[in-house]
Amino acid sequence: MEYLICLFLGVFGFSYLIFFRYFRVRNRPPLPPGSMGWPLVGETLELQRLNRSGKPDEFLNRRVRKHNKDIFKTSILGEKTVLICGAAGNKFVFTSEKSLVLTWWPDSLKKLFGTSFFTAPYDEAVRTRKLVTAFLQQEVMHQLVERFDMTCKKCIQRDWIGKSKVMAFSLIKDYAFSLACEMFTSMDDSKWETKMLEEFNILLKGVFQLPIYFPGTRHYKAVNSAKVIQYELIKVIEKKRTMRHSEGRTEKDLISYLIDAQDENGKPLSDIEIADNVILLMDSGHDTSSSVMMMLMKYLAESPECYHKVVQEQREIAMQKKPGELLNKEDIQKMKYSWNVIREVLRLSPPIQGTFRKAKVDFTYAGYFIPKGWMVGWVTTSAHKVADYFSDPENFDPMRFDRDLLVPHTFVPFGGGPRMCPGKEFARVEILVFLHNLVREFRWELEFPDEMISVDPMPTSSKGLPVYLYPLNN
Secondary structure (H helix, E strand, O other): OHHHHHHHHHHHHHHHHHHHHHHHHHHOOOOOOEOOOEOOOEOHHHHHHHHHOOOOOHHHHHHHHHOOOOEEEEEEOOEEEEEEOHHHHHHHHHHOEOOOEEEOOOHHHHHHHOOOOOOOOHHHHHHHHHHHHHHHOHHHHHHOHHHHHHHHHHHHHHHOOOOOEEEHHHHHHHHHHHHHHHHHOOOOOHHHHHHHHHHHHHHHHOOOOOOOOOOOOHHHHHHHHHHHHHHHHHHHHHHHHHHHHHOOOOOOOHHHHHHHOEOOOOOEOOHHHHHHHHHHHHHHHHHHHHHHHHHHHHHHHHOHHHHHHHHHHHHHHHHOOOOOOOOOHHHHHHOHHHHHHHHHHHHHOOOOOEEEEEEOOOEEEOOEEEOOOOEEEEEOHHHHOOOOOOOOOOOOOOOHHHHOOOOOOOOOOOOOHHHOOOOHHHHHHHHHHHHHHHHHHEEEEEOOOOOOEEEOOOEEEOOOOEEEEEEOOO
């Protein structure tokens, strides 16, 4: 008798679960339209192929035309993914942090950036981010403008002056990395810089790759380079700790700042946490800004009128300086047209194409069901190049930022919400200082005006952006 009762309860319970699940699925909204692509790799290979062939907008545009302009599903890096588009989509993703979605990055990035606030578990990332980003605040960056300018002038003198033709992209990366080394480590060792730059270039090639840890793959090489960089930085951290104990000397750089930093509970960062966060900022601080400066040179070479306006603005600033006097924060604030030029570069060729979150719970958006555990992504160009938000969106027009009313969440090169890029002010000062020094010395012409710009994983010159330099008489 007991056996029959147990059997009945078991069958009844199983039937109820099947019925409940069927009823719930039947009555929920449908999944977004789209395709999951091939097994395991999904549509990753098509995305990479279009990016590397100089057509980074095509992946999004094709799916928006075919499926839905607001939302579609896909599979990227082996993850079921929903991409949400437009200003409304950006706002939704940026303002849903922790309630509906959590910041998420592929496992391939976690192996590269370890315990950094970029890839650490949520609560730990919040703690670490507060400590790291305090160094990158506007008031701190404004105190360091002279150091930015000094480093830039040294690189221009060493690598640019006296040359009739240069491979601009390579030299820009040298400047950006020298600046990152100066601001984050205070290391003034050219051999160490060269070694580290080689490792960082390998690391960059492994970002957003399928996590195949096998000799010869980009991911494998990047993981090993990250280990080398971490080892070198821990040696720098240990040396700085020794110097302050034996000599009482403290340098003004990110590592020195993080050695002293403590959270609200008085807990400091470990050496590995410091190293991983410095790796993250050195990588993003020189790779993303290098891409922007490269595209800045390209757009100004193609837009003589904009170039001459920049030259005039920077000349007026320079004329108010004493011989040999370095730039300061007041000078940076005067570079309004130059900053609009940079903003237009960021609109047309953003260094970061977008980022991902992970659905914390089941929810609906635009009438479609998004399951818990799926990736939720936003894409910069889904708003940056839309005529509803920007008139004549493919045209390079820096004046639009003074002339037109900017709709919220349409211009998002640095993201938005609580996960906005913490290095925004660092990049702003870095690029403006470079532009000031460059246009004070040269005008330039592109050797290959039609040179292809691929995205791997950010805009990259296929030939290195070779340019002819014409010195100015200042």
